[in-house]
Amino acid sequence: MPELPEVETVRRSLIPRLVGRRVASVWARPIKLREGIVPSEWQRLVGMELLTIERTGKFLIARFERASALFHLGMSGRMTLAQPDNELAPHTHLRLGFDGDLELRFADPRRFGAAIVRSPATLARHRSLQALGVDPLTGDVEAALLASARSRSPIRSVLLDQRVLAGLGNIYANEALHRAGIRPLRQMRTVGRVRLPALAAAIRQVLTQALEAGGTTLRDGGFVDASGKDGAFAVQLAVYGRDGQACEECGATIVRQMATGRSAYFCPRCQR
């Protein structure tokens, strides 16, 4: 579900309603996610004030007074705000009750997500955070691409590699490559270095526009922000999920091709 624009949308919708509030209660299921939920970790948060919520790549970090919580939404994770007596969505694994009768809920049907609590120092040393590359909203995308210019992998795989750029997923990698006129499965090293600045610009542009639209919701049950609202960017997708349809740029038929276990979408005429 969530790539950078969706995670950032969640962050922005949580902050105004949660920051400055204190944790009043914790309800946590000891369930195995990518990193399992350990209820006793979460109980430590009771009484602590939420100071900030940060994002790096697709991770959210909620900073409390003496502990930090790391969230990853995997493919199907949702973080929503609710009243304590509201009906519980299926696969809700964690509920943080805040003062003011507001509850943060984490649900994740496919269980590829993560939700852990650590001391700030320990969390900073966490494996998955250490390995992260440049955040495309704040870092130098062009430099990150140039540093990977000699890779023998398909260029889409490079864009999906969180050690290079932290935040792109399959939707926006395909969309950025369409905007830049580059085929997703083409070897990175065969793409001329002169084309990389345009690709960097396309990446920043598509992420920024998706964020302005509140992210991409592909179908019912997909991504929602903290209030349960859908993202509006799906109508602006040029290639993702549009195989068989005409390219808006040139009219050629958009192709879907399976590679590295995931669908690549591209226009065979405007992408080379």
Place this chain on the structure above:
DNA sequence: AAGCCAACCTGGACGC
């Protein structure tokens, strides 16, 4: 040692 690929899960869409 870089680069594939299966594995981890559940659910929805589709075909018969």
Place this chain on the structure above:
DNA sequence: TGCGTCCAGGTTGGCT
């Protein structure tokens, strides 16, 4: 209606 198959927005560990 029901059952089987395929596919899904991500990451990682193990293999070559």
